[in-house]
Amino acid sequence: xxxxxxxxxxxxxxxxxxxxxxxxxxxxxxxxxxxxxxxxxxxxxxxxxxxxxxxxxxxxxxxxxxxxxxxxxxxxxxxxxxxxxxxxxxxxxxxxxxxxxxxxxxxxxxxxxxxxxxxxxxxxxxxxxxxxxxxxxxxxxxxxxxxxxxxxxxxxxxxxxxxxxxxxxxxxxxxxxxxxxxxxxxxxxxxxxxxxxxxxxxxxxxxxxxxxxxxxxxxxxxxxxxxxxxxxxxxxxxxxxxxxxxxxxxxxxxxxxxxxxxxxxxxxxxxxxxxxxxxxxxxxxxxxxxxxxxxxxxxxxxxxxxxxxxxxxxxxxxxxxxxxxxxxxxxxxxxxx
Amino acid sequence: xxxxxxxxxxxxxxxxxxxxxxxxxxxxxxxxxxxxxxxxxxxxxxxxxxxxxxxxxxxxxxxxxxxxxxxxxxxxxxxxxxxxxxxxxxxxxxxxxxxxxxxxxxxxxxxxxxxxxxxxxxxxxxxxxxxxxxxxxxxxxxxxxxxxxxxxxxxxxxxxxxxxxxxxxxxxxxxxxxxxxxxxxxxxxxxxxxxxxxxxxxxxxxxxxxxxxxxxxxxxxxxxxxxxxxxxxxxxxxxxxxxxxxxxxxxxxxxxxxxxxxxxxxxxxxxxxxxxxxxxxxxxxxxx
Numbered sequence: 001x002x003x004x005x006x007x008x009x010x011x012x013x014x015x016x017x018x019x020x021x022x023x024x025x026x027x028x029x030x031x032x033x034x035x036x037x038x039x040x041x042x043x044x045x046x047x048x049x050x051x052x053x054x055x056x057x058x059x060x061x062x063x064x065x066x067x068x069x070x071x072x073x074x075x076x077x078x079x080x081x082x083x084x085x086x087x088x089x090x091x092x093x094x095x096x097x098x099x100x101x102x103x104x105x106x107x108x109x110x111x112x113x114x115x116x117x118x119x120x121x122x123x124x125x126x127x128x129x130x131x132x133x134x135x136x137x138x139x140x141x142x143x144x145x146x147x148x149x150x151x152x153x154x155x156x157x158x159x160x161x162x163x164x165x166x167x168x169x170x171x172x173x174x175x176x177x178x179x180x181x182x183x184x185x186x187x188x189x190x191x192x193x194x195x196x197x198x199x200x201x202x203x204x205x206x207x208x209x210x211x212x213x214x215x216x217x218x219x220x221x222x223x224x225x226x227x228x229x230x231x232x233x234x235x236x237x238x239x240x241x242x243x244x245x246x247x248x249x250x251x252x253x254x255x256x257x258x259x260x261x262x263x264x265x266x267x268x269x270x271x272x273x274x275x276x277x278x279x280x281x282x283x284x285x286x287x288x289x290x291x292x293x294x295x296x297x298x299x300x301x302x303x304x305x306x307x308x309x310x311x312x313x314x315x316x317x318x319x320x321x322x323x324x325x326x327x328x329x330x331x332x333x334x335x336x337x
Numbered sequence: 338x339x340x341x342x343x344x345x346x347x348x349x350x351x352x353x354x355x356x357x358x359x360x361x362x363x364x365x366x367x368x369x370x371x372x373x374x375x376x377x378x379x380x381x382x383x384x385x386x387x388x389x390x391x392x393x394x395x396x397x398x399x400x401x402x403x404x405x406x407x408x409x410x411x412x413x414x415x416x417x418x419x420x421x422x423x424x425x426x427x428x429x430x431x432x433x434x435x436x437x438x439x440x441x442x443x444x445x446x447x448x449x450x451x452x453x454x455x456x457x458x459x460x461x462x463x464x465x466x467x468x469x470x471x472x473x474x475x476x477x478x479x480x481x482x483x484x485x486x487x488x489x490x491x492x493x494x495x496x497x498x499x500x501x502x503x504x505x506x507x508x509x510x511x512x513x514x515x516x517x518x519x520x521x522x523x524x525x526x527x528x529x530x531x532x533x534x535x536x537x538x539x540x541x542x543x544x545x546x547x548x549x550x551x552x553x554x555x556x557x558x559x560x561x562x563x564x565x566x567x568x569x570x571x572x573x574x575x576x577x578x579x580x581x582x583x584x585x586x587x588x589x590x591x592x593x594x595x596x597x598x599x600x601x602x603x604x605x606x607x608x609x610x611x612x613x614x615x616x617x618x619x620x621x622x623x624x625x
Contacts, residue, residue: 143603143607150600153596153597156593157597270429302440303444
């Protein structure tokens with residue numbers, strides 16, 4: 001029989017169907033079917049710092065986690081609220097500067113600066129983005145792309161916060177161990193928190209805003225308030241990541257507003273699987289180490305991940321995670337048409 | 338007087354940068370974020386043809402414009418056509434292509450102060466009490482005549498009218514037998530050529546550096562958004578608005594703020610009137 005008379009059909013595995021419902025707890029097998037992927041992720045993330053061969057690669061893991069948080073916030077904002085923000089660097093930079101200023105000018109220890117930066121930076125970013133919340137699609141994307149550039153130019157032009165040199169002499173985390181586990185836990189908490197959050201009532205409103213904002217408005221829900229809330233959640237995640245970055249490098253400067261922080265999380269999200277929340281983390285785990293390996297080649301790494309990005313957008317726009325999920329939950333077979 | 342003269346020159350160069358972007362967006366609704374990269378690559382192709390292959394300057398320019406046009410069409414044919422209509426994928430894909438080109442050039446060793454193109458004509462002229470070199474005058478004249486030519490082209494030639502039809506209503510254009518994908522490809526080619534024209538006119542004033550690719554992208558976006566996305570007449574007027582605003586800031590406040598003005602213009606326009614000064618879209622489509 002030639003393939004023209006056949007088609008591939010995908011059917012959910014029985015175990016998936018059974019464990020979807022209330023009976024998931026009935027057998028150990030089904031229970032492990034559900035918990036295994038999550039267990040692998042958590043155990044993998046926690047053991048990563050141990051598995052890494054040296055200081056350098058342990059540092060890379062911290063950077064991976066920072067990008068992962070940023071990618072998570074991008075994925076949440078674009079695929080669960082419908083606001084595509086190309087300004088990840090805006091969040092990172094704001095968080096970084098807030099942490100740097102608090103630490104050097106007011107002597108706040110890193111334990112406090114990180115949550116403070118998340119709160120203050122989140123409020124600042126939300127206020128800055130508040131006027132553009134009515135915008136949709138391309139317009140919101142362009143305006144968010146401009147914000148990090150704008151901030152960098154403002155700091156440069158007014159020569160505030162150390163101007164082009166940045167703020168130096170910021171305290172680091174008390175040890176490498178604390179640093180790594182802090183960021184790893186941050187990723188895990190945000191990941192599972194967001195997964196929970198998007199299924200709550202508020203999360204449903206966000207998804208509804210993405211699908212049809214007019215209908216949500218007609219239901220008497222103030223969409224600007226909810227969009228602002230979503231931006232606050234996403235931006236405080238980004239700011240927290242930025243604060244960690246500042247403490248890891250003991251420096252905050254204009255390059256934290258650079259294009260790297262906007263493009264890599266997007267690339268990671270596209271590669272990992274948009275809208276899955278786990279996908280962006282997977283994408284970062286792949287992309288960041290590879291780009292670290294290519295560091296010797298200078299700007300070639302940007303070329304590298306930009307071309308991967310184009311490739312994935314064109315040929316595999318659903319990403320790795322969706323593919324894995326499909327293999328895990330469904331089986332395929334050929335049937336006659 | 339100085340403000341008037343240099344404001345006009347700056348405005349025309351901004352208009353040149355923005356025209357290509359405005360044209361591509363107006364016709365195919367693809368925000369071409371690789372615009373800055375096309376601009377820079379044209380400069381480098383001209384440089385290679387002129388310096389390494391020793392072609393006459395004029396021929397090098399014509400050839401590099403052709404190369405640019407073909408590059409733009411290929412970009413549309415092989416990449417953007419697949420994501421057309423998906424706003425975000427369009428932005429990400431075209432931006433990623435731009436990054437590949439720009440950072441690839443940077444990796445390829447095209448950096449530093451060594452890359453310059455000669456001016457069309459040396460010497461300078463006094464307008465009032467301000468010295469202006471001939472190249473800037475030629476640039477202004479070509480720029481303005483280019484805009485006029487473009488207007489005539491879109492109003493009185495068959496292809497131009499087809500492009501305009503596409504811009505107004507793509508489905509209706511399809512019904513009248515206009516091949517929308519071909520026209521969009523053509524528009525992309527034209528956009529790339531316009532970016533190239535801007536490059537060959539503006540680049541002789543300074544060095545060819547990769548960074549200015551990003552600068553050009555921001556400026557063209559600024560011009561197009563202030564003028565109204567998709568309306569290149571609006572883009573032309575917006576170029577004058579931003580151009581004078583920039584020169585005035587440079588004269589009275591300081592050159593650091595030049596970029597701030599442009600970005601502020603984008604943000605303010607988007608917040609106050611997202612369809613821009615001459616925008617064709619209805620406001621409802623882009624605002625809730």
